[in-house]
Amino acid sequence: MGDFTELNRPFAPHDDQLAKAERAVADLAAGRADRWYPRFHIASNGGWINDPNGLSHHRGRWNVFYQLHPYSAQWGPMHWGHVSSADLTTWRREPIALAPSIEAELAGVFSGSAVTGDDGRLWLYYTGHRWRNGVDVADGNLEVQCAAVSDDGVRFEKLGVVIDNPERLKDFRDPKVWKQDGRWYMVFGLRTGDERGEIVLYTSEDMRRWSFDRVLFRHPDPDVFMLECPDFYEIPAPDGTTRWVLCFSAMGTKPDGFMNRNANNAGYMIGTWEPGGAFEPQTEFRLWDWGPNYYAPQSMLGPDGRRIVLGWMNPADGSPTQRDGWCGQMTLPREVTLREDGDLHTTPVAEIDRLRLDDVDHGSMTLGRDEEREVLEDAEAVEIDLTIDLEATTAERCGLKLHCTDDGGYVYVGYDDQTRRVVLDRQAAGVGERGYRAAPLSDGELASGRIELRVYVDRGSVEVYVNDGRQAMSAYSLPAAGRRAVRLLAESGTMAVASLVTHRMGSIGLE
Template sequence: MNDINREFVSHDEALARAEAGVAKLAATRNDRWYPKFHIASNGGWINDPNGLCYYRGRWHVYYQLHPYSTQWGSCHWGHVSSDDMITWKREPIAFAPSLEADRDGVFSGSAVTGDDGRLWVFYTGHRWANGVDDADDNLEVQCAAVSDDGVHFEKLGVIIDNPKGFRHFRDPKVWKQDGMWYMVFGMSTADARGEVLLYSSENMRIWHFEQVLFRHPNPGVYMLECPDFFPVTDKDGNEKWVIGFSAMGSKPSGFMNRNANNAGYMIGTWEPGGQFTPETEFRLWDCGHNFYAPQSFNTVAGDTDDNTDGRQIMYGWYSPFVQPIPLDDEGWCGQLTLPREVFLGEDGDIHTVPAAEMAGLREDSTDLGVVEVKSGTETVVAENAEAMEIEMTIDLKNTTADRAGIKVHATPDGSYTYVAYDDQIGGIVLDRQANAFGDRGYRVAPLTADELAADQLTLRIYVDRGSVEVYVNDGHQTMSSYSYAADGPRAVKLVAESGDLTVASLTLHNLKSIGLE
């Protein structure tokens, strides 16, 4: 264990080199799609959100970062913080590979306020078995680090060794309950089955295996990345538990699992010492093209500040893995979703809505009221929307269109992304068939029978420079997709096909920058 905790390079030196790498890429960054109100690195590649927490009066978001190119590589932790979850500040890179244990990557993990008042980070130390690539498998262990300010960290080294040299053994999520610390992380077994393991500790340093909390029933799912586990309360006050994971190896089926790997959840019951009992099937967190590896945290964790009100806040990663990836040549690649509040709706299912703070991004608003769009026509409602929130309610009783909705990023060359209610499919379609850049295709967020029978359908659509984020019916479904707008003004248009569209209410909000540009 001592050898694995040996420092092969000064952490300060590794961090300085990484900062220089990001700065070099940022100096030539192309901002045509760089987000105005989503978190992204100044330069380089990012993936999973990590270490989400509220600590000493500030919100902290860390993320997987490769500081030397716009492709995935040796993972570091980038870092931004905020005192209001609206305006963000870039912090120094928090972690770089420096120990033998994390020589080839400081992989994903979580953060909590410890019993000593310090911020504790738990992450996976990653090494290539052959020192070069994954041809001879990985070596992964769980590590810890501590901080007094959430910015500068002391690495403590390995706290949980890989018990049998399993190839996939990563992504710790830690929380405290009833005086005991718990940790879940994902593993791929010797027979290539995805599992979530549960460990416990009294002091955060010595950890004990409790049980296999969940084993995926599908033998084709070989790894459960970025597991999450947290309680929610139903409408009758009963506690339920949500287990979330990103399933590697799941196969497409209908509208489900259309992406390379798919992040979702199951609702069930659990109490310490017992088994997790699922009560639902696997459901997607997000039905878009580019959502993966979400992480959540509870805002009461370790703090008594007025801002800590007990919400479960989640960020996800806009994963751009399907080729072609236009961001490869932009100096940056990857962004996070908006922060989302996770709760159990009256319908008994999980809802995710933009955090309440997101209303603070609004600079000005235009209320267009009721809008009628005749069959086969388009109505321009904004000439150029670079950063906009659209609140839209469709009157289902008086809408006769087969398909109707809103085109965003509609540029003079005929490119656009279309968010539409499709009456034949019975769902919301996010269609990128007319995109000029990148992968096209469409995704569907299916509606329930009750939603289809309702009088109204509500949409909240966030349009950033290179992405679209859609919330359906108070967040019962969400969709996150890249949308690489072509040159010129980016119009917003209402559209009706094979019938008329009646919009009961439409409000447009221009959004300000979160300060990371």
């Protein structure tokens, strides 16, 4: 272990920094507007949030930490916010876990992960972030990996730097740690000196002293200069074997048709790996989520063996929610499974069903050519389960208009027969971002003659799960004041609805 004395020198007492941050969040929360604040998605009481961090199950509670700027609803020096749950359904706020307090963190405590250590304590691994010029981003970042520990999973003691950045690379961050066969492993992303994105692997016997093992993966695209927020885990395959999933958020990808339409794109590759070797991908890079507001997912392994992932719903610059004293939320917790089609499916964890306040079965129905039909007069927080019978449908587009307001605003989710994709279209959004995204359907899905859409509508967001999680789409939707109706729509033809069930959704307890 190197001499990190200078990097570990405190510039302020950590407890004081935490107390200041708590007061700042409380001040923002006191003036917060809730017109778009989520009822059943995780968000901070106030301030800006981004990446989910430290996802873990420790001493009977699920933990979600997250990047937090407590002093405004804009991005700024990062802290770690924290919520926990006994049941993955209702959540409680915990004290802010980490604030900048040592030289290595002058500009923020950046993303990382959590594990239960050999000593039974909860260990956080994270990136200490400072500016190379000491002032701003103009000359790039200077980052190292750090650790902190906790007996109760709530209040943490910093251990300081555990991995230095000897080449002083500009991007060197986001450690994900796990234990396998009696040995500890860590992956994190970096930007090489020749501007290429890599994921590197380190190992440790004691969680404190870490040694470089190898470059686990180098992205083949020369435009990709950084691989943020990596995750790496084994997952059971239907044939009884296992595969390894390498996840990363690629910076520098270029749009290609429907692919990579976001500024940076979060996805995965499925392949094989054994300790002592490099990751061998067996698939191309695939998106976790085809929506416009999804980034930086992280997973955890539950005590029941489920692999559960949350992503950050990243807002566009200048999001209107910033005027309300908060900005950013998480997706629903999703279970990841490898299915017979050879791909990963993500579906909301079963516990989300406990939030349903009612079940309204609207039955089957047929909409006439260009017909629009209201099914919910006012839907602030709902789940909608819609099955479209494609064989009996003639419409060129058909589906749901969500967050329909009296000023004519809405967001559309449905099937487009010309592109043969599921579309999420915000062309008619009255506030905030517009544009559309389109998720693919396989030949097998189309041949089945049915499309199942499971849609979650919160106060300011929409999440769509296609055909039992074969694809997902996440987007902000910021409706105008007044009622928020849900309508069915058939365009240039008729729509056959095989089934339609709606559920009002309760709160997860963070409002």
